[in-house]
Amino acid sequence: MASRHEVLLSTVPGWIPKYVQKLGKSWITTAEQVVAIAETPHGITNLAEQLGVKEPEVDQLLEKARAALPDEVVHRLRERVDTSEFGLGAQLHRKK
Numbered sequence: 001m002a003s004r005h006e007v008l009l010s011t012v013p014g015w016i017p018k019y020v021q022k023l024g025k026s027w028i029t030t031a032e033q034v035v036a037i038a039e040t041p042h043g044i045t046n047l048a049e050q051l052g053v054k055e056p057e058v059d060q061l062l063e064k065a066r067a068a069l070p071d072e073v074v075h076r077l078r079e080r081v082d083t084s085e086f087g088l089g090a091q092l093h094r095k096k
Helices: 017-024 031-038 043-051 055-067 071-078
Strands: none
Touching: 017 043, 031 043, 031 055, 031 071, 043 055
């Protein structure tokens, strides 16, 4: 669920309900989330797979999401973050 400061994808021009619903199944509901995901390794590819579209269409949707946000928010979301101090949350154990 979006906070009162986030921009819901359902309010972004060009984001059709079908795409909003598809991402909503993965709890992706805001323009900020989409922009942030796109900046991760393979983010655009993953968004394309979830939406069932090709990457150029994701690029167009991303531009619409970015346009709905203040410039300073887009800039902040494009910055790389060091996550090396955070684990994956689970450990895999293999039999030897």
